[in-house]
Amino acid sequence: MxxxxxxxxxxxxxxxxxxxxxxxxxxxxxxxxxxxxxxxxxxxxxxxxxxxxxxxxxxxxxxxxxxxxxxxxxxxxxxxxxxxxxxxxxxxxxxxxxxxxxxxxxxxxxxxxxxxxxxxxxxxxxxxxxxxxxxxxxxxxxxxxxxxxxxxxxxxxxxxxxxxxxxxxxxxxxxxxxxxxxxxxxxxxxxxxxxxxxxxxxxxxxxxxxxxxxxxxxxxxxxxxxxxxxxxxxxxxxEKIQHSPVRELFSREVALGTLLIWAIFFCSLLIIYLLTSWMPMLLSSAGISLKSAALISMMHQVGAALGSIWLGRQMDRYDSQRVLAWSYLTAVPMLVVCAFAGESKSLIVLAVFALGFLVSGGNIGAYALASGYYPTGNRATGVSWANAVGRIGAALGSVAGGLMMAAGLGIRGIILVLVIPALVATVSLFALGRFRGRLGGGRSGNSTQQAVAADNT
CATH class of the missing domain: 1.20.1250.20 (MFS general substrate transporter like domains)
Structure with a gap:
């Protein structure tokens, strides 16, 4: 009882x-x-x-x-x-x-x-x-x-x-x-x-x-x-929020965390959309047929599904920010492998699967992180606005490949450029972990604004 x-x-x-x-x-x-x-x-x-x-x-x-x-x-x-x-x-x-x-x-x-x-x-x-x-x-x-x-x-x-x-x-x-x-x-x-x-x-x-x-x-x-x-x-x-849900995103207790979460979403979706938009050209340059390219591209989605499930479990066991930070950091050498895979189909398959596991899976984990960061009064706003900022990165990623290609940057250079947002996401996650640690946030992403303690009422 x-x-x-x-x-x-x-x-x-x-x-x-x-x-x-x-x-x-x-x-x-x-x-x-x-x-x-x-x-x-x-x-x-x-x-x-x-x-x-x-x-x-x-x-x-x-x-x-x-x-x-x-x-x-x-x-x-x-x-x-x-x-x-x-x-x-x-x-x-x-x-x-x-x-x-x-x-x-x-x-x-x-x-x-x-x-x-x-x-x-x-x-x-x-x-x-x-x-x-x-x-x-x-x-x-x-x-x-x-x-x-x-x-x-x-x-x-x-x-x-x-x-x-x-x-x-x-x-x-x-x-x-x-x-x-x-x-x-x-x-x-x-x-x-x-x-x-x-x-x-x-x-x-x-x-x-x-x-x-x-x-x-x-x-x-x-x-x-x-x-x-x-x-x-x-x-x-x-605890009921004191101002509008949007204004509370920038309250003193959570403002820095909000900006860091936005940076994570922006970088994640920029990588995902630029990579998937230019995946056909990458595979074509490796001399891979259209049928094989479709199967290889599906490996990215398989990696995303498996990665999100595995990372979600690790986030419940350990510090959420650190789990995701190491995921994005590990994606950096996988981007290098993808860029220099050349005509090696096995290396391309490995890199595509790994990037789906680490980056797309990590992005899904970031939604869980954001949902636990904000209190009830503005949780939907916090998740929605982080998603909206991420879509700005997605839009930029969709067009950036063409712009870089027009500027004379080859497919290898375009993929290597993605190392930058991967590192920014990594640093943002480590910084978010330190920020929340100072405010007393829990391992799985507790809200930094605590509810009213009333157990002894």
């Missing part, structure tokens, strides 16, 4: 074994992440078919990618604070509806300009869905397993992105590129009713911002989590 009459919600969740109810929340967030990954990646897979359909140049496809990334940034910036004010579940469902509708409408786009505008709308939904999936997963996990579950949930994105490629190969020749967008729109719409009925709101949010009715809902949800034979104590919320 639990003897405490009053407990903070984080202490309550930490004191219970992981229940089937909590795993259901993570499962639904995993599904959302999978659909997010599918819709985010599908435009890249159907790009050649769209180009052939409208007889446009490759350059004409740039707005599809650029506006999609811009929409994702806008969605993160706008919807993060909304989620901290009106609830994670509400914004998550609205985001799924938006990107589902955007994908459905894309199937009926009359021209490429209209399609580009719809990709911006789809991006807004994608920008709100993933950070809130991360936030909900984080807030329903005990601290001792938070990183493991967040990274496992995020694997849905990788699986969804890979599924987009497989589905495109299977149906684009028979039903056209429109069929891929139809699937990307119908599946989210089918998921929405289940999310509305079966997905709970965050207990932490209900207690922090809700009315007395919301507190009753929170206790009802807690009764689904509590272990058999235990009783639900009266739950207290985390």
């Amino acid at each position: 639990l003897n405490s009459k009053v407990q903070r919600v984080d202490q309550f969740i930490d004191s219970q074994p992981m229940s089937d109810y909590q795993k259901r929340v993570i499962f639904f967030c995993f599904l959302v992440a999978g659909l997010d990954g599918f819709d985010a990646a599908c435009v890249g897979f159907v790009g050649p078919a769209i180009r052939q359909h409208w007889h446009v140049t490759a350059a004409a496809l740039s707005p599809l990618f650029g506006l999609g990334l811009l929409g994702t940034m806008a969605g993160g910036i706008l919807l993060g604070p909304v989620a901290d004010r009106y609830g994670r579940k509400t914004v998550l469902i609205a985001s799924v509806v938006v990107f589902g509708f955007g994908s459905l409408a894309s199937a009926f786009a009359p021209d490429i300009q209209y399609l580009a505008a719809l990709r911006f709308l789809t991006g807004i939904g994608l920008g709100g869905a993933m950070p809130n999936s991360i936030t909900l997963t984080s807030e329903y996990c005990p601290e001792r397993k938070r990183s493991s579950y967040v990274t496992l949930m995020f694997c849905g994105f990788t699986i969804g992105a890979s599924a987009g490629g497989l589905l495109t190969a299977a149906i684009v020749d028979t039903v056209g590129w429109q069929g891929v967008f139809l699937v990307g729109g119908i599946l989210p719409m089918l998921l929405v009713p289940f999310l509305m009925v079966l997905m709970p709101e965050s207990i932490r949010y209900l207690l922090l911002f809700g009315s007395s009715a919301a507190s009753v809902r929170a206790e009802c949800i807690a009764s689904r989590i509590v272990a058999p034979g235990n009783v639900v104590p009266r739950l207290l919320a985390d």
Whole structure:
């Protein structure tokens, strides 16, 4: 039996074994992440078919990618604070509806300009869905397993992105590129009713911002989590933030950490997008066939999935910042191997897999790190804005390769340039660890703003 009459919600969740109810929340967030990954990646897979359909140049496809990334940034910036004010579940469902509708409408786009505008709308939904999936997963996990579950949930994105490629190969020749967008729109719409009925709101949010009715809902949800034979104590919320969620990102206690987290996300996604954008040219220069190139590129996604799961477990066992810092530092020699692999297919496969494991896996781990860094009152904002800053790095990475190529820098030089952001991410993570150590942050990424201590109330 639990003897405490009053407990903070984080202490309550930490004191219970992981229940089937909590795993259901993570499962639904995993599904959302999978659909997010599918819709985010599908435009890249159907790009050649769209180009052939409208007889446009490759350059004409740039707005599809650029506006999609811009929409994702806008969605993160706008919807993060909304989620901290009106609830994670509400914004998550609205985001799924938006990107589902955007994908459905894309199937009926009359021209490429209209399609580009719809990709911006789809991006807004994608920008709100993933950070809130991360936030909900984080807030329903005990601290001792938070990183493991967040990274496992995020694997849905990788699986969804890979599924987009497989589905495109299977149906684009028979039903056209429109069929891929139809699937990307119908599946989210089918998921929405289940999310509305079966997905709970965050207990932490209900207690922090809700009315007395919301507190009753929170206790009802807690009764689904509590272990058999235990009783639900009266739950207290985390400490309420004093200002707006955005302003709290720059409060004295967390401002430096916010900037360091932004640097990590910016560098991570710059590396990932530049590397994946120019991977075909790297493989082509090594004399590798198109079929083999596709399989090798998939090794990056396999490495990302395995790396995120392994790193998440290590983050729960050891200092989160150090685990990720060593991951990015180890990526440096792998970048050198990739640059000097030449025509050695085995070295290229090793480097591509390792970079997926270390950098893409590390980036997923960074989401778990960010979700644990901020308190409940601005957690969704913190994760969303970090993701938005990361998308700026992604956009820069997507175009930087072409600019460096135009400046006369070869593919080897372009890959070696990525050593710089890898080192910046490494230094930022070590610095974040020291900063949090001075403020008393825990090994797995506890918020530096402590909740109200009320165990003896």
